[in-house]
Amino acid sequence: MTKNKLKEVAMRLFGEKGYDGTALSEIAKEVGVKTPAIYFFYENKEDLFMTVFKEAMEFYNLFIQELSEDQAELNAKDSLYRILIRQHHFYQKNPEYSLFVLRYMLFPPSFLKETIEKAFLHSDVLLTKVIEALIVQGIQEGTIREQSVEFLVDAFLNLLDGSCMQYFYYPSTELYERKLNNAFAMYWNGACS
Amino acid sequence: MTKNKLKEVAMRLFGEKGYDGTALSEIAKEVGVKTPAIYFFYENKEDLFMTVFKEAMEFYNLFIQELSEDQAELNAKDSLYRILIRQHHFYQKNPEYSLFVLRYMLFPPSFLKETIEKAFLHSDVLLTKVIEALIVQGIQEGTIREQSVEFLVDAFLNLLDGSCMQYFYYPSTELYERKLNNAFAMYWNGACS
Amino acid sequence: MTKNKLKEVAMRLFGEKGYDGTALSEIAKEVGVKTPAIYFFYENKEDLFMTVFKEAMEFYNLFIQELSEDQAELNAKDSLYRILIRQHHFYQKNPEYSLFVLRYMLFPPSFLKETIEKAFLHSDVLLTKVIEALIVQGIQEGTIREQSVEFLVDAFLNLLDGSCMQYFYYPSTELYERKLNNAFAMYWNGACS
Amino acid sequence: MTKNKLKEVAMRLFGEKGYDGTALSEIAKEVGVKTPAIYFFYENKEDLFMTVFKEAMEFYNLFIQELSEDQAELNAKDSLYRILIRQHHFYQKNPEYSLFVLRYMLFPPSFLKETIEKAFLHSDVLLTKVIEALIVQGIQEGTIREQSVEFLVDAFLNLLDGSCMQYFYYPSTELYERKLNNAFAMYWNGACS
DNA sequence: TATGAATGAGGCTTCATTCAT
DNA sequence: AATGAATGAAGCCTCATTCAT
Numbered sequence: 146m147t148k149n150k151l152k153e154v155a156m157r158l159f160g161e162k163g164y165d166g167t168a169l170s171e172i173a174k175e176v177g178v179k180t181p182a183i184y185f186f187y188e189n190k191e192d193l194f195m196t197v198f199k200e201a202m203e204f205y206n207l208f209i210q211e212l213s214e215d216q217a218e219l220n221a222k223d224s225l226y227r228i229l230i231r232q233h234h235f236y237q238k239n240p241e242y243s244l245f246v247l248r249y250m251l252f253p254p255s256f257l258k259e260t261i262e263k264a265f266l267h268s269d270v271l272l273t274k275v276i277e278a279l280i281v282q283g284i285q286e287g288t289i290r291e292q293s294v295e296f297l298v299d300a301f302l303n304l305l306d307g308s309c310m311q312y313f314y315y316p317s318t319e320l321y322e323r324k325l326n327n328a329f330a331m332y333w334n335g336a337c338s
Numbered sequence: 339m340t341k342n343k344l345k346e347v348a349m350r351l352f353g354e355k356g357y358d359g360t361a362l363s364e365i366a367k368e369v370g371v372k373t374p375a376i377y378f379f380y381e382n383k384e385d386l387f388m389t390v391f392k393e394a395m396e397f398y399n400l401f402i403q404e405l406s407e408d409q410a411e412l413n414a415k416d417s418l419y420r421i422l423i424r425q426h427h428f429y430q431k432n433p434e435y436s437l438f439v440l441r442y443m444l445f446p447p448s449f450l451k452e453t454i455e456k457a458f459l460h461s462d463v464l465l466t467k468v469i470e471a472l473i474v475q476g477i478q479e480g481t482i483r484e485q486s487v488e489f490l491v492d493a494f495l496n497l498l499d500g501s502c503m504q505y506f507y508y509p510s511t512e513l514y515e516r517k518l519n520n521a522f523a524m525y526w527n528g529a530c531s
Numbered sequence: 532m533t534k535n536k537l538k539e540v541a542m543r544l545f546g547e548k549g550y551d552g553t554a555l556s557e558i559a560k561e562v563g564v565k566t567p568a569i570y571f572f573y574e575n576k577e578d579l580f581m582t583v584f585k586e587a588m589e590f591y592n593l594f595i596q597e598l599s600e601d602q603a604e605l606n607a608k609d610s611l612y613r614i615l616i617r618q619h620h621f622y623q624k625n626p627e628y629s630l631f632v633l634r635y636m637l638f639p640p641s642f643l644k645e646t647i648e649k650a651f652l653h654s655d656v657l658l659t660k661v662i663e664a665l666i667v668q669g670i671q672e673g674t675i676r677e678q679s680v681e682f683l684v685d686a687f688l689n690l691l692d693g694s695c696m697q698y699f700y701y702p703s704t705e706l707y708e709r710k711l712n713n714a715f716a717m718y719w720n721g722a723c724s
Numbered sequence: 725m726t727k728n729k730l731k732e733v734a735m736r737l738f739g740e741k742g743y744d745g746t747a748l749s750e751i752a753k754e755v756g757v758k759t760p761a762i763y764f765f766y767e768n769k770e771d772l773f774m775t776v777f778k779e780a781m782e783f784y785n786l787f788i789q790e791l792s793e794d795q796a797e798l799n800a801k802d803s804l805y806r807i808l809i810r811q812h813h814f815y816q817k818n819p820e821y822s823l824f825v826l827r828y829m830l831f832p833p834s835f836l837k838e839t840i841e842k843a844f845l846h847s848d849v850l851l852t853k854v855i856e857a858l859i860v861q862g863i864q865e866g867t868i869r870e871q872s873v874e875f876l877v878d879a880f881l882n883l884l885d886g887s888c889m890q891y892f893y894y895p896s897t898e899l900y901e902r903k904l905n906n907a908f909a910m911y912w913n914g915a916c917s
Numbered sequence: 918t919a920t921g922a923a924t925g926a927g928g929c930t931t932c933a934t935t936c937a938t
Numbered sequence: 939a940a941t942g943a944a945t946g947a948a949g950c951c952t953c954a955t956t957c958a959t
Contacts, residue, residue: 147922163445165358168949181951182923190950248445251506252356262509299517300524306507307500313444314499316455324492331493335528340939361932374935375940383933533918549831551744554953567956568919576954637892638742638827648895685903686910692893693886699830700885702841710878717879721914726943747928760930761944769929 148186150176153241156197160245164194164254191256198257201245202264208235209268213275221283222333225301228276229308229329233322236312247313276301289336297336304332341379343369346434349390353438357387357447384449391450394438395457401428402461406468414476415526418494421469422501422522426515429505440506469494482529490529497525534572536562539627542583546631550580550640577642584643587631588650594621595654599661607669608719611687614662615694615715619708622698633699662687675722683722690718727765729755732820735776739824743773743833770835777836780824781843787814788847792854800862801912804880807855808887808908812901815891826892855880868915876915883911 154175158167169190173180187193212231216224236243253261280297283289289297308325315321347368351360362383366373380386405424409417429436446454473490476482482490501518508514540561544553555576559566573579598617602610622629639647666683669675675683694711701707733754737746748769752759766772791810795803815822832840859876862868868876887904894900 162448163356163358165356166447169951170949178922179924180949181925181953184951185922251444251503252441254359255355265507296520296524299520303500303504303517303521304496305500306503307496307498310444310499310503311496314458324496327489327492328496330489331525331528333528334531335524335526338527338531362934363932371939372941373933374942377934378939548834549742549744551742552833555955556953565920566954567921570955571918634831637830637889640745641741651893682906682910685906689886689890689903689907690882691886692889693882693884696830696885696889697882700844710882713875713878714882717875717914718910719914720917721910721912724913724917748930749928757943758945759928760932760946763930764943 147176147178147182151178151183151186151193152197152200155193156201156245157241159194159197160241160248163248163252164190169193194254195257197245198249198261198264201242201249202268204239204242205246206268206271209271209275212272213278216279221279221286221288224279224282225276225333226329228279229305229325232305232308233312233325236309244313247309272305273298273302283336290338300332300335304328340369340371340375344371344376344379344386345390345393348386349394349438350434352387352390353434353441356441356445362386387447388450390438391442391454391457394435394442395461397432397435398439399461399464402464402468405465406471409472414472414479414481417472417475418469418526419522421472422498422518425498425501426505426518429502437506440502465498466491466495476529483531493525493528497521533562533564533568537564537569537572537579538583538586541579542587542631543627545580545583546627546634549634549638555579580640581643583631584635584647584650587628587635588654590625590628591632592654592657595657595661598658599664602665607665607672607674610665610668611662611719612715614665615691615711618691618694619698619711622695630699633695658691659684659688669722676724686718686721690714726755726757726761730757730762730765730772731776731779734772735780735824736820738773738776739820739827742827742831743769748772773833774836776824777828777840777843780821780828781847783818783821784825785847785850788850788854791851792857795858800858800865800867803858803861804855804912805908807858808884808904811884811887812891812904815888823892826888851884852877852881862915869917879911879914883907 151172154172155167158172158175161167169183170180172193173183183193187196208231212228216227219227249261250265276298277294280289280294280301284291284294307328311321311324315324344365347365348360351365351368354360362376363373365386366376376386380389401424405421409420412420442454443458469491470487473482473487473494477484477487500521504517505514508517537558540558541553544558544561547553555569556566558579559569569579573582594617598614602613605613635647636651662684663680666675666680666687670677670680693714697710698707701710730751733751734746737751737754740746748762749759751772752762762772766775787810791807795806798806828840829844855877856873859868859873859880863870863873886907890903891900894903
C-alpha cells in the first residue's frame with residue numbers, strides 16, 4: 146500500500162529532518178513513487194503531516210494506556226520500574242514514532258502549535274493517572290512511605306522526562322541505562338524513606 | 339551594530355522556527371535591512387548559523403561555569419537547589435538562548451550533527467564536574483548519606499534534564515515550579531536517607 | 532446520460548471561467564463522476580470543448596433561423612422589435628449557451644481561432660439575411676422610408692450587437708430593457724423618417 | 725525599466741490569452757528575464773494583473789475624459805461623430821489596452837469580479853455624462869429635435885457598445901468603418917427628425 | 918461504464934546567493 | 939556598509955492524460 150508506505154517514510158523523515166527540512170520529493174523517492182502521487186492520497190503536505198501526527202499520537206497514547214495493564218500482579222516498585230523500562234523499549238523499538246513525538250512535542254510547526262499542545266496535554270493527563278494509581282498502590286502496600294501523592298507523582302514524571310531527554314541526548318545505550326537505573330534507585334530510595 | 343542585531347534575531351528565529359523554517363529574508367527584515375546585507379557580515383546562512391551556535395554554546399558554558407562559583411559559602415543542599423533555580427532563571431532570562439540550545443542539542447541540522455554533539459558533550463562534562471564537587475561537599479558535610487558519588491550525580495543530572503524538558507513542555511510557570519520543588523525534595527530525601 | 536451531463540456542465544464552466552480556467556476535474560466533480568470517466572466519452576479536453584462548441588453554435592444558429600419563421604403575419608416594425616426581444620429571451624433562457632457563445636466569439640482559445648471565426652461569420656451571414664428580408668418587407672409595406680437596405684441592415688445589426696454587449700455588461704434587467712427600448716425607438720424613428 | 729516592460733507585456737498577453745492562459749514564464753521570456761525576477765517587482769501574479777488592470781482603467785478613463793475636451797468649437801453632430809471615431813482610433817492605436825479592457829469588462833477572473841464591476845460602472849458614469857452634455861448642446865443648437873435626453877443618450881451608448889463589439893468581431897477595417905458610418909447616420913437621422 | 922493509481926509537464930512561488938553600484 | 943536587480947535551484951501543487959482493472 147503506497148498510502149501506508151508514504152505515512153511511514155513521512156514519519157521517519159519528518160522526525161529526522163523536521164517539517165521544513167523534509168521535501169515531499171524525498172518522501173516520494175524513498176517510497177518509489179513520483180511526487181504528485183502523494184496528492185492522490187493526501188491533500189497536501191500539511192495533511193500528510195497531520196495524518197502522521199495523529200497516528201503517532203494514537204500510537205503513543207496506546208503505549209501509555211498499555212502501561213497500566215498487566216501490572217496488577219506486580220508490586221508498586223516493580224511496576225514503576227517497568228514503566229521506565231517500557232519507555233526505554235518503546236524508544237528502541239519505535240525510533241521513528243519516538244523521535245517524531247519528541248520533536249513535535251517540543252517544536253511544533255507554527256501552523257499547528259495549538260492542536261499539538263492539546264494533544265500532548267491529553268497524553269500527560271493519561272500518564273499522570275497511571276502513575277498515580279501505582280503510587281497509591283505502593284502506599285497501600287506499605288512499600289512507599291505515606292506522604293503526598295502529588296509529590297511522588299511529580300517526581301516520577303520528572304524522572305520519566307529526564308530519561309526521555311537523556312535517551313535522545315546520550316549516544317551510548319550502556320551509559321543511558323546506567324543513568325536510568327541510578328536515577329530510579331534514588332527515586333525509590335526517596336519514596337520509601 | 340547590524341552584525342550583532344543579525345546575530346540576535348537569527349538566534350531567536352532559528353530557535354523558534356528551526357534552521358529550514360527560517361528565511362534569511364525574515365532575519366533581515368526584523369533587523370531592518372535588506373537580505374544581501376547579511377552577506378557583508380557572514381559568508382552564508384550556515385556561517386551565520388554557526389556563529390550564532392558558537393555564541394550560544396559559549397554563553398551556555400559560561401552559565402555552567404558560573405554555577406560552580408559563589409557557592410563556597412552555601413551548604414550542599416542549598417547549592418544543588420540553587421542550580422535548579424539558576425537553570426530556571428537562565429531559561430526565563432534568556433529564552434532565545436535556551437530555546438536555541440535545546441533545539442539544536444536534540445535536533446541538529448544534518449550538516450553539523452557531529453560538531454554539535456561534541457560541543458554538547460563538552461558542556462555535559464563541565465556540568466558533571468560541578469555537580470560532582472557539590473555532592474562530595476555534601477558527603478563531607480555529612481548532609482548526604484555516604485554512597486556512590488556517580489549514583490548521586492546521575493540522579494541529579496536526570497533531575498536537571500527532566501526540569502529542562504518540563505520547562506519547555508508545561509506552559510504554566512506555577513505548575514512547573516511546583517513540579518521542580520517536588521522533584522528536588524524527593525531527590526534530597528533519597529540522597530540523605 | 533453522463534455524456535450529456537458532461538456537455539452541459541462543460542458548457543457552463545467553460546463559459547464562466549474560460550477554457551484554461553476550467554479543470555476537467557471540476558467538470559467531472561459537478562457531474563458526480565471521476566475525471567478519467569470523461570475520457571470514455573471524449574478524446575481529450577479539446578475534444579470536449581469542440582463538441583460543446585459545435586452544439587452551442589448549432590443551437591445559436593437554430594435560434595437565428597427561428598427568427599425568420601412565424602413572422603409572416605407581423606409587420607416589419609413588430610418583427611424587428613421581436614428580434615430584439617427574442618435575443619433578450621434567448622440570453623435569459625439560455626444563459627450558459629449565451630455566455631459561451633459570446634466568450635468564444637470574442638476570445639477563442641488560440642488553438643481554434645480560425646475554426647471559430649468561420650463559424651461566426653456563418654452565423655452572421657444567416658442573421659444578415661433575416662434582417663434584410665424584414666427591411667425589404669418594411670419598405671414594401673411603406674412603413675420604412677425608401678433608402679439603402681445595406682444602410683438599414685448595418686444599423687440594425689449594430690443595435691443587436693450593442694444590446695448583446697449591454698446585456699452582459701449591465702447587471703440590472705430593468706435598466707437593460709429601458710436602454711433596449713430606447714435604442715430601438717430611435718432606430719425606428721431614423722428608419723421611417 | 726524591467727518593471728514597465730513587464731507591465732506592457734503582461735497587458736498584451738493577459739489581453740490576448742486570458743489570465744489563466746498566460747504563464748508568468750511567458751511574460752518573463754518576452755521581457756528577456758527569468759521568471760523569479762517578476763517577484764522583485766510584483767508580489768505575485770494577481771498583483772501584476774491588478775497593477776496592469778489599474779493602469780488600463782486609468783488610461784481608458786483618461787480617454788473618456790479627453791472625449792469631452794476640445795469639442796466646444798464643434799457642433800453636436802460633429803462632436804458625437806468624433807466620439808465614435810476617437811473610440812475607433814483608441815482601439816487601433818492601443819490594441820493592447822483595448823483588448824484587455826474589453827476582455828476583463830466582460831469576463832473578469834473570479835477573484836476580482838466585484839472590483840472590476842465597480843471600475844466599469846465608474847467609467848460608464850463618466851461616459852454617460854459626456855454624451856449627455858453633447859446631446860443637450862445639440863438640442864440647444866436646434867440640430868437635435870427636442871425630446872427626452874435619456875432616450876438619446878441610451879441610443880448613443882448602444883451605438884458605442886455595438887461599435888465596440890463589432891470592432892473586435894469583424895476582421896476587416898473597411899467593413900467595420902462602413903458599418904460604423906451607417907449606424908451613426910441612422911442614429912443622427914433618428915435624432916433630428 | 919467507470920475508477921484507482923500514477924505520471925510528466927508545467928505553473929506559481931520562495932529562497933539563498935551573486936554582483937554591480 | 940548596504941542595496942537593487944537578478945538568477946538557479948528547488949519546493950509545493952495542479953492538471954491533463956494514461957492504463958490496468
